[in-house]
Amino acid sequence: MFKFLKEKLKGAVSKFTKDVKEEVEEKPVKKKEEPKQKEKVPPKKEAPKKEKPKPEKEETIIIEEEPETEEVTEEKKGFFQKMSDAVTKKKLGEEKFDELFWELELVLLESNIAVEVIEKIKNDLKNALIGEAVSRLNTQTIITETLRKSVEELLSFQKVNFKKLVSDKKPYIIAFIGVNGSGKTTNLAKLAYKLKNEGYKVVIAACDTFRAAAIQQVENHAEKIGVRVIKHDYGADAAAVAYDAVEHAKAKDLDFVLIDTAGRNHANTNLMDELRKVVRVSNPDMKVFVGDALTGNDAVEQAREFNDKVGVDSIILSKVDADEKGGASVSISYVTNKPIIFVGNGQRYEDLILFDKDFFLEKMGLS
Numbered sequence: 460m461f462k463f464l465k466e467k468l469k470g471a472v473s474k475f476t477k478d479v480k481e482e483v484e485e486k487p488v489k490k491k492e493e494p495k496q497k498e499k500v501p502p503k504k505e506a507p508k509k510e511k512p513k514p515e516k517e518e519t520i521i522i523e524e525e526p527e528t529e530e531v532t533e534e535k536k537g538f539f540q541k542m543s544d545a546v547t548k549k550k551l552g553e554e555k556f557d558e559l560f561w562e563l564e565l566v567l568l569e570s571n572i573a574v575e576v577i578e579k580i581k582n583d584l585k586n587a588l589i590g591e592a593v594s595r596l597n598t599q600t601i602i603t604e605t606l607r608k609s610v611e612e613l614l615s616f617q618k619v620n621f622k623k624l625v626s627d628k629k630p631y632i633i634a635f636i637g638v639n640g641s642g643k644t645t646n647l648a649k650l651a652y653k654l655k656n657e658g659y660k661v662v663i664a665a666c667d668t669f670r671a672a673a674i675q676q677v678e679n680h681a682e683k684i685g686v687r688v689i690k691h692d693y694g695a696d697a698a699a700v701a702y703d704a705v706e707h708a709k710a711k712d713l714d715f716v717l718i719d720t721a722g723r724n725h726a727n728t729n730l731m732d733e734l735r736k737v738v739r740v741s742n743p744d745m746k747v748f749v750g751d752a753l754t755g756n757d758a759v760e761q762a763r764e765f766n767d768k769v770g771v772d773s774i775i776l777s778k779v780d781a782d783e784k785g786g787a788s789v790s791i792s793y794v795t796n797k798p799i800i801f802v803g804n805g806q807r808y809e810d811l812i813l814f815d816k817d818f819f820l821e822k823m824g825l826s
């Protein structure tokens with residue numbers, strides 16, 4: 460998981476760090492016979508024409524206050540002091556930053572990270588690195604810390620608490636929506652399994668009356684898990700199935716209704732209308748968009764489209780176990796402003812894990 464991203468990111472970050480270091484700090488040069496000057500006089504590199512060196516945009520040179528090495532003789536100390544006086548630091552200019560960031564940007568693009576997210580990471584790093592003169596000693600810390608913080612922000616959202624949800628509203632209705640094959644039914648089954656094991660009473664609404672074998676698939680899962688399915692025939696009105704399931708849950712005092720819907724493309728107007736009807740009739744408390752992590756940016760775009768067309772409250776990202784790039788994981792929440800509540804981490808019922816940013820940061824090598 461996230462192997463590609465982790466390795467590429469590591470390489471690109473160390474290259475970026477090295478480049479920034481080289482850029483902000485020039486090599487120490489031995490000073491000629493300049494009269495011993497006080498701190499604030501900037502050493503001039505290439506005989507400037509101006510009297511008073513005005514700080515240039517990208518070339519402001521300041522003197523580093525480096526601590527000297529301990530056991531040096533007075534004579535040596537003088538020499539080292541001179542050396543250290545001559546070690547100059549430059550501020551990193553915006554243009555130079557963009558140039559150095561480019562390779563890192565490519566890695567982020569290759570990892571399917573959304574453009575908005577790359578912009579955020581870039582701006583965070585830019586704010587940390589340009590303007591202020593950074594010392595060679597802390598360049599690495601600044602870059603790795605900023606990057607970690609930046610990604611952490613992308614992944615910071617409230618965790619879902621089903622106990623609380625169902626104590627506020629019962630039955631708590633969750634509709635699973637998304638494109639074909641994204642993992643809706645499998646992850647619905649995983650959640651049914653989890654909730655059942657936690658002692659909740661669950662019913663599944665088999666609202667995918669569209670795809671051949673979809674009802675059968677739900678029934679197979681339900682049988683293994685030990686929960687009831689409300690179903691009609693293939694071709695039946697999906698909204699009517701959802702309605703029946705909600706009524707059933709109310710009558711039986713159940714805790715959760717999990718609605719399985721047919722996969723659809725957001726551009727398919729008829730199917731989107733049908734989904735809107737299911738939503739109108741069943742009035743779910745949570746519309747969960749199930750996105751396939753392997754599809755990277757597409758999953759992000761689909762989530763955005765579904766949110767625009769029917770509204771999305773939260774996200775389950777499936778198949779992260781097989782995802783090497785991590786782009787969707789990093790981007791989907793930031794772009795849609797919806798929390799990832801679970802990730803599908805395999806095909807077994809147990810493979811549904813509550814979203815945990817530390818788990819992701821660790822997989823990316825940023826913890």
Ligand SMILES: Nc1nc2c(ncn2[C@@H]2O[C@H](COP(=O)(O)OP(=O)(O)OP(=O)(O)O)[C@@H](O)[C@H]2O)c(=O)[nH]1
Nearest residue numbers: 639640641642643644645722777778803804805806
């Ligand atoms: N590795 C892995 N595979 C998964 C995961 N979630 C789902 N799958 C697989 O993805 C495939 C599609 O899963 P479904 O749950 O049928 O997807 P769906 O969105 O319901 O599909 P439609 O109903 O046809 O739109 C199946 O082979 C699942 O086993 C996951 O977290 N990890």
Ligand SMILES: [Mg+2]
Nearest residue numbers: 643644667673
């Ligand atoms: Mg399905």
